[in-house]
Amino acid sequence: MKRARQESIPDKIQRYKGVILVVSIPLLLISFVLFLMPRSPAAPKLMTTEDMSTVAVGRKTVPGGLGPRSYAVIFDAGSSGSRVHVYCFDKNLDLVHIGKELELFVQKKPGLSSYAEDPKEAANSLVSLLEQAESAVPVELRQSTPVRVGATAGLRTLGDETAEEILQAVRDLLRDKSSLKSQPDWVTVLDGTQEGAYQWVTINYLLGRLGKKYSKTVGVVDLGGGSVQMAYAISESDAAKSPRTSDGEEKYVKELLLKGTKYYLYVHSYLHYGLLAARAEILKVAEGSSSCVLNGYHGTYKYGGGEFPANGLPSGASFAECRSDVVKALRVDEPACTHMKCTFAGVWNGGGGDGQKNLFVASFFFDRAAEAGFVDANLPVAKVKPSDFEEAAKRACKLNADEAKATYPHVSEGNLPYLCMDLTYQYTLLVDGFGLGPWQEITLVKKVQYGDALVEAAWPLGSAIEVASLT
Incomplete structure (x- = not known):
């Protein structure tokens, strides 16, 4: 039997050309379409350290x-x-x-x-x-x-x-x-109004309140050693009603432009009414032995170049009697008050309002509260009421100097004799001086969270x- 002749490649193509055309034409069309389509974007690269140099922190x-x-x-x-x-x-x-x-x-x-x-x-x-x-x-x-x-x-x-x-x-x-x-x-x-205004700016800046309407800001009371400041934003209409001050005295209202928003800031500083200065004013009322000084202490209080007898009474300290002396030292019923609303020592109170409702209280207020044990010294802020200072004062006033030393280990030796006085003063300053309700919530602040x-x-x-x- 003869072997069949092997078919060449050209012969095969010729024989199957119809099939090849049917298959190749769709493939060419698909390739052409894919060529015309936009290329997919490159895969994103990982962020470098420099790319991450801007980080969100709150x-x-x-x-x-x-x-x-x-x-x-x-x-x-x-x-x-x-x-x-x-x-x-x-x-x-x-x-x-x-x-x-x-x-x-x-x-x-x-x-x-x-x-x-x-x-x-x-x-x-x-x-x-x-x-x-x-x-x-x-x-x-x-x-x-x-x-x-x-x-x-x-x-x-x-x-x-x-x-x-x-x-x-x-x-x-x-x-x-x-x-x-x-x-x-x-x-x-x-001057005290600068100090008070800066403190108000500080706290509202850290809280992110600057640039918002005045009713969204917080008020500030800053109790230093020599003076105490109050500052809060008031309405334009209340600012227009502010009393005129005597020549040489700071105006009650400062106008500030912050983050594109104009604020009318009531601010006043009370010289001689910081915590350390107030001790001298209270001891002047007592004239020798004081119901604010713990029993068993006999000494001299030195402040601002002056010396003031500071002796405890044999009967011991008394919250009620000490409070009476503090009210006198604050001059709460000052006859020179010619305005409708006053704080103490004849000073206009700013009229109150939304800018004062949320009150942040700083400096010695926080320190004494921590030392008296009713706030945690390790926390940056604490919610309290003026009545917390009252209760702490009543506890401290019942002790003699030796008992206080054992009860309050975090109070320095120089401050111990005046612990009853300091806490009574702080309560009276808030309630009688600034007109807060005894159970009004306030924020004691030492530090403010800003980002992380x-x-x-x-x-x-x-x-x-x-x-x-x-x-």
């Missing part, structure tokens, strides 16, 4: 590494001690971390007013604080970083001449030994915001 987006920054160094030269705050801002004046914290905060005792006889030594007491502040600022930014020194009520009590000698010594120190940017008028005694960090609820931040926006 209510703000805060640059974490890149972008322009500015620093501000603010000294709070108070009556009970000196403190330095260092802040870092981005271009939007939002706080930026300095290391792990949103501020550098260092303090030491005593305050500048304790060096009344030696102004140079007063200035030298700030050296260690200054060195720590400078170390927190990058070398290349130090010459452009403003440093302010705001002395408060402690220096106000020394008299103009003595206070100015101390301030000049501080100016000389900053000029000769600091690499930071200083100006003579940045070292000054703050806690920031001191102190006036220097308000000053830093002002100077940073000007430089």
